[in-house]
Amino acid sequence: MTPQNLEDQTMDDFSKQIAFTTRLDDLVAWGRKNALWPLPYGTACCGIELMSVMGPKYDLARFGAEVVRFSPRQADLLLVAGTITEKMAPVLVRIYRQMLEPKYVLSMGACASSGGFYRAYHVLQGIDSVIPVDVFVPGCPPTPEAVLDGIMLLQKMIAEHHPRPWKQNWKAPDYV
Amino acid sequence: MSNLEQLKSAFGSKFNTSQYQFAHAFGDDSIVIPKEDVIPVFTFLKNGDHFDFLMDVCGVDYPGRAKRFDVVYHLFHSKNGNRLRIKVPLAEGEYVDSLVGIWKGADWFEREAYDMFGIVFRGHPNLRRILTHHQFVGHPLRKDYEADRQQHCTSSLPVHFDNVNGEDGSLLNDNFVPINIGPSHPAMHGTLRVMAEMDGETIVRAGCEIGYLHRCFEKMAETHPYNQVIPYTDRLNYCSAPMNNVGYCKAVEKILGVEIPPKAQAMRVILCELSRVIDHIVAVGTGGVDLGALTAFFHLFTYREKVYHLFEKLCGARLTVSLTRVGGMAQDAPEGWYDDVLAFCKEMRQEVDEISKLLLDNKIFIKRTQGVCPVKAADAIAWGYTGPLLRASGVGLDLRKIKPYYGYDALDFDVPVGTNGDIYDRYLVRIEEMRQSIRIIEQVCKNIPGGDYTIRDRSIVLPEKKDVYGNIEGLMNHFMLVIKGLRPPVGDVYDATEAANGELGFYLVSDGSANPYRLKVRPPCFAIYQSFPSVVKGAMLADAIATVASMNVIAGELDR
Numbered sequence: 001m002t003p004q005n006l007e008d009q010t011m012d013d014f015s016k017q018i019a020f021t022t023r024l025d026d027l028v029a030w031g032r033k034n035a036l037w038p039l040p041y042g043t044a045c046c047g048i049e050l051m052s053v054m055g056p057k058y059d060l061a062r063f064g065a066e067v068v069r070f071s072p073r074q075a076d077l078l079l080v081a082g083t084i085t086e087k088m089a090p091v092l093v094r095i096y097r098q099m100l101e102p103k104y105v106l107s108m109g110a111c112a113s114s115g116g117f118y119r120a121y122h123v124l125q126g127i128d129s130v131i132p133v134d135v136f137v138p139g140c141p142p143t144p145e146a147v148l149d150g151i152m153l154l155q156k157m158i159a160e161h162h163p164r165p166w167k168q169n170w171k172a173p174d175y176v
Numbered sequence: 177m178s179n180l181e182q183l184k185s186a187f188g189s190k191f192n193t194s195q196y197q198f199a200h201a202f203g204d205d206s207i208v209i210p211k212e213d214v215i216p217v218f219t220f221l222k223n224g225d226h227f228d229f230l231m232d233v234c235g236v237d238y239p240g241r242a243k244r245f246d247v248v249y250h251l252f253h254s255k256n257g258n259r260l261r262i263k264v265p266l267a268e269g270e271y272v273d274s275l276v277g278i279w280k281g282a283d284w285f286e287r288e289a290y291d292m293f294g295i296v297f298r299g300h301p302n303l304r305r306i307l308t309h310h311q312f313v314g315h316p317l318r319k320d321y322e323a324d325r326q327q328h329c330t331s332s333l334p335v336h337f338d339n340v341n342g343e344d345g346s347l348l349n350d351n352f353v354p355i356n357i358g359p360s361h362p363a364m365h366g367t368l369r370v371m372a373e374m375d376g377e378t379i380v381r382a383g384c385e386i387g388y389l390h391r392c393f394e395k396m397a398e399t400h401p402y403n404q405v406i407p408y409t410d411r412l413n414y415c416s417a418p419m420n421n422v423g424y425c426k427a428v429e430k431i432l433g434v435e436i437p438p439k440a441q442a443m444r445v446i447l448c449e450l451s452r453v454i455d456h457i458v459a460v461g462t463g464g465v466d467l468g469a470l471t472a473f474f475h476l477f478t479y480r481e482k483v484y485h486l487f488e489k490l491c492g493a494r495l496t497v498s499l500t501r502v503g504g505m506a507q508d509a510p511e512g513w514y515d516d517v518l519a520f521c522k523e524m525r526q527e528v529d530e531i532s533k534l535l536l537d538n539k540i541f542i543k544r545t546q547g548v549c550p551v552k553a554a555d556a557i558a559w560g561y562t563g564p565l566l567r568a569s570g571v572g573l574d575l576r577k578i579k580p581y582y583g584y585d586a587l588d589f590d591v592p593v594g595t596n597g598d599i600y601d602r603y604l605v606r607i608e609e610m611r612q613s614i615r616i617i618e619q620v621c622k623n624i625p626g627g628d629y630t631i632r633d634r635s636i637v638l639p640e641k642k643d644v645y646g647n648i649e650g651l652m653n654h655f656m657l658v659i660k661g662l663r664p665p666v667g668d669v670y671d672a673t674e675a676a677n678g679e680l681g682f683y684l685v686s687d688g689s690a691n692p693y694r695l696k697v698r699p700p701c702f703a704i705y706q707s708f709p710s711v712v713k714g715a716m717l718a719d720a721i722a723t724v725a726s727m728n729v730i731a732g733e734l735d736r
Contacts, residue, residue, distance in 0.1 A: 052494075091359055123326070
């Protein structure tokens, strides 16, 4: 059967069997969203729940993000799970800056997002004051389902090329 | 003759006790002594075998007094379970002698009191900040420091060590390679920072920096009513949250002088032992991961999820459950819950055997852990080790046996004890403790007492919702208790429970108001972790990683 013999409609069906068309951007985004390499920055209770997210029951691997990397050079998703104290803030910024582009940040839990119920003298009141955050996941700690939901939201943002003004306009704190 | 009277007569022949105040209140013995007598009194108490453990050192601030601070020491004897509190009043600018020479475990506790209150311990070799960052100005637990006054930190300290024998620890030796691990490092469990000077693969000098998770638990406790402190306690040792709830509530109940009903006691025992199992799951699982054995972690986490499921059935939360209330439990268990727990025990028993085979019988695991960085019993006591680590060193101390609470004395269980105090023994003890906890849970679940799950004292416990919405007395009661708060009598107590990591103590000072005046937590891993630099000295770097894992340092309770 040669293409010349076919009706237009059939031709279209045939081509779909052997090829698909897309934009290069979309292809790259598709690859990116399904192969996130998270750096689990677990500092506190949320870190324990993050273990559940990675663990056998919830299994983040199903979303293409099982390759956990503790080196910022090899990761593109910073999962901040737990309270960030004033003492920890410079370390967090340093880790973030060491990550290569493109990079994303997910803030897991109330403490990382806003300081949570620690309105206290040694706790940073939200990591968005030092690094740009793409997704905030509420909860204290959030259930693993909520974290998976956050990851899926991030995947959607990546696929749709969602604008990220918080990232574009971010200035590193002057002390780093 | 009571213990305090014996001490009083023993003191009489040795010291000029005219200025001493002996007191027995809320079941605790305490003595107030002047600061000049600190060294002779503590030397006498230790050498005379009155007490062998220095459990805790902390400060309390009373800005209205001429002598503004109290330095509070808690002593314990492992043979008879006796406790003693010694208080030393101190004016601002005065100093007290450091106890580091008598109990080396005083080291970090004194540093913390300095950091939090500015209390100066004369003779302490490393009296610098420990929990707050190095740019912090002031002392946050003083009453005149506002709870929410943040100070930003803009840098991290370079590699540094403790001063030893008068040598400055910040000076590095050019012949060795300095190495920094953490605080963001997979083997450092999130927030620990270990620094070392290496001669090849051998550690010449090690140091650790903590405080990366200091989230001001004790200040938060001072600014919240008693029952609202419970959620904060969850987040101390978040691997076994219910145990902290129980420890805290037990201390408040002690000062209130109430005993909780048998059913609440039974529920607390079940929760505590379930927590012990899941805490050891994390300790053993991540300990294996740090040695390169990933399988055990995934295996064990399946069972941790099952316990989460039990907690969810009980209260809706998985990890941070806040299940207790002062006076009992928040609510009764749903129907069939105890059967679910028994079913879990059956499964878990098999799993423990499997993990035991997988790790403890594994040749690589044995070679990595046996004989590595052992801690002798005498050292363990001097550092203030408690819990599985102390028992691994051969000291069979368990508060559930020596000072039983909640009916532990009526339960049949064994206390596993190691021999060498090495890393292997620590895991051996933990895995056996999981078996014993399952035994305890099964015994309790089969004999759940009837009755109420909480006391019904109107000045302590909120009425049930059906009464609040159903009759005027219930509504008024609810309203008054919320507005006025639960108010314990003026005084102070220390109460401890056997948590998964060791003695979890709460020192509570009440001024009769609705918030704790001061709440000091005695976290087990704080005392243990301070020994790390000397334990790993001369070992290989990889052994240091195994040691950190076996100590099961939980940053939430370490830094609070």
